[in-house]
Amino acid sequence: MADIDAARLSAALKDRYTRVDVVDRTGSTNADLRKAVEEGAADRTVLLAEEQTAGVGRRARPWSSPKGAGLYLSVALRPSGVPFSALGSLSLVAGLAVRAAAAGVGVDAVLKWPNDVLVDGAKCAGILAEAVAGDDTSIVLGIGLNVLPLGDVPPGPGGLPATSLAEHGATNTDRTDVAEALLTEFDELERRWRLAGGDLTEAGLLGDYRAHCATLGQDVEVQLPDGTSLTGRAADIDAAGQLQVDVADGRRHTVFAGDVVHVRPA
Structure with a gap:
């Protein structure tokens, strides 16, 4: 090598x-x-x-x-x-x-x-x-x-x-x-x-x-630094590179990369 x-x-x-x-x-x-x-x-x-x-x-x-x-x-x-x-x-x-x-x-x-x-x-x-x-x-x-x-x-x-x-x-x-x-x-x-x-x-x-992001369209659990988690469908990425997550109550949450511990399949 x-x-x-x-x-x-x-x-x-x-x-x-x-x-x-x-x-x-x-x-x-x-x-x-x-x-x-x-x-x-x-x-x-x-x-x-x-x-x-x-x-x-x-x-x-x-x-x-x-x-x-x-x-x-x-x-x-x-x-x-x-x-x-x-x-x-x-x-x-x-x-x-x-x-x-x-x-x-x-x-x-x-x-x-x-x-x-x-x-x-x-x-x-x-x-x-x-x-x-x-x-x-x-x-x-x-x-x-x-x-x-x-x-x-x-x-x-x-x-x-x-x-x-x-x-x-x-x-x-x-x-x-x-x-x-x-x-x-x-x-x-x-x-x-x-x-x-x-x-x-x-x-x-x-x-x-968006075309190459395997996270989009997946049901995900986003672990946040305060110990809570957010579960929903990874719906989109915005112009600032933030993840848009649609949750069960119909709301869309914006997740900044710096606020994430881990994103995994729900």
Whole structure:
């Protein structure tokens, strides 16, 4: 299993990103880039790691990051034209980029709102967007994508087993190639999102997300941070990336990604 070719990746992406670094091992690429942003790191700075020892997903859940098996990367962004209230939709943009990269190697993936990418009901990727406190709008977006089999990894929250692109017949599992495709796709989609001020409809991305979102049309239980849950039919996604849930009494509830512990089949 070849290491990610940092020189080839950096050369391929030099017109899209300010800086692309690959490290052998770190605790968390998101934590590293959050610190870098606080210290003035430029917009569109990318960090990839061959291995993470303390990789995390949403709500500080652990993300298994064994050496050489996946893409563990983060992108620091300073989207000055996007209001803070619209930053939540960036996770959906990243999901579209991951899905496109999977499709590029022949794997048909679907999106589970708000931040998972699934293949045949198993999780192959997770996304974590974290706003960084400061004078300007700054966000660090983390993506973990399993390219090669992980080995014996326990199921994540909600019982979703882990899977990889290789286990679903990927035509190319060269991680440098997959990283280039993913980051190229993300660059193009993020620029559209940024130009539209974070509005998915204005960016022309909402229809794509709806088309590939397996959550829509399902009866779901949404677990909320206060310990309560909301059960209903996942009816729609709005322009801010929020989930619209129709409940039994006929009302429609809007659920913001940051207010969700977990979304599972009802």
